[in-house]
Amino acid sequence: MSNTIESIFKSHLKPKKVYQGGKNPPASHGKKIYKLSSNENPLGQSPKATEALLKAAKNIAVYPDQTDIRLREALVKDFDGQLNVDQFICGNSGSEIIDMLLRAFINEGDEVIYSNPCFLPYAVFSRWYGAKQVDIPLLYPSYDLDIEGILNGITEKTKIIFLTSPNNPTGTYIPKSVLDDFFNRIPKNIVVVFDEVYRHFADAKDYISGLPYVKAGHNIVAINSFSKTYGLAGQRIGYCYATATIANYIRQIHKPFLLPITSIEAAIGALNDTSFVTKTVKTVQEGRNYLANEFAKLGIKYWPSQGNFFIVDPPLPEFEFTDMLMEKGIMVRPVSQFGAPGKVRITIGTQEANEALIKALKK
Template sequence: SKAFLNEDDEVIVSQPCFLPYTAFTRWMGAKAINVPMTEDYDYNLDGILKAINDRTKLVFLASPNNPSGNYIPLTDLRNFIDKLPDHVVLVLDEVYRHFAEAEDYTSGIPFVVEGKNVIAINSFSKTYGLAGLRVGYCYAPLELSNYMRKICKPFLLSSLALEGAIAALEDVAFVNKTVALVKEERKFVLNGLDTMNIKYWPTQGNFVLIDPPVNDMEFTSFLEKKGIMVRPVGNFGAPGKVRISFGVREANKALLAAIEVLMKSQTTTA
């Protein structure tokens, strides 16, 4: 945002989405244009292309997306990037990429290698478990990287964060263990939700977006009293919905058991 936005520029987002996309845009005096996702929480890529004008500088896409869990298939993403005007930069948020298992999932690597106007952003807060160090990285064609380098602080990250990130990149066994756990527990939780007939949306992330059986805040409060934290995501652009992250089996069993108790209490009350 600092590198590419000026006052009165425009950025395109698709809600529900990660809040900083719009917050950082406002901080720069630019305007965030929302091209909402479809009812099934897929990107309206044609709608985004139609919303682009001379003032558009950035487009934010996430694959998998937070909080909806959807991803952008390779063919769709390539078609979209090929149609982007030269003055527009695509910011591809792929912080949950390790958890995606769809055969047609893609990172931003092929597009950056081709020199497309793509900046792919990643985090060590998810798969690598280093959220407290606040470290991430991006990769982009050289010209775009040089723009961003000009606005970086000279001491952007602590030596502890850098050493931790380097070590995390080398710890392939930990990454593989984490990813395997998430994929296994994802199936377990989704199967449990199916059994209780709770609506959710297909996910490629380490979380799932659900339509809770009661009001989202009531649902969140009930689970919190059981020691379980979930996230209402109305402020992400998905009113009434709740995002649930997958944990270890013990935690996921407690989650499903608590939801079942809540649903039975609603039936009794009714």
């Protein structure tokens, strides 16, 4: 028997690829830097969220709410009463919600299915709990979901299937007809984790959120974030909704005092600022149309997007391309790490930032 500390390390936690978020701009030395690499809100954050956060900051010596009940009540209102307060769960970002779901449903040896290119934490976080990872890649070159492949990949050990719409980093989405067919065929003892953090930006006629499927009683958990539409990326706040049966089960591992008081108040403030949400969505959708037209003029291959970003096939090797744009004050992100080798993701910014990007690309 080994007497080294490594002998008690869990085998599935040995060093492997880890998720690395987008970088912040370097010191610019007076040079204007446009950060189009992290899918952040182009307008910043809601003024009402800022006001609520600053007010709450005066009380950070006091413990926050023991539960997330006030934020859940605000979400019920935001969803026009279509769900009840027991169907929401809040956490410190959408990523923590993913971790919470895996903790609730996965035992070592269970299987999870995801489809690369996708958000890397699906794989990284699954490994923390000893899950067997089953990658059913998106169909190339369309980046559409391989529904038949997923259904054929299900075994008796499958516990969670990750679906994302719109998908990061491809910007593609899952049409309603495809989801309807999928939920009619999936076994009833599998949880579908439906990542919809970019849902506000989708305008395709056949786009659909997870809400109708939750209301119909399907085993789906829809993940949302305050980082994108509401501009609260720095506050790390997110939520999910599901059937009451699933939500009340997950709530058993929801820690008391989990959410900082500043995050709670900022999120509630953001939900009350519908004009900011409308302005954000308008800015993104107009910017999306502008960039798509400009990419086409320049002959840059891109994929139609329903998110606040594009994935492109650059005319240069990905890191050479991103380095050259960085020299011109534009930060974009290579996404080999997300399962899209050679591709680059570009966030939609303000019109000023978008025009600076196109100017840099022309040069």
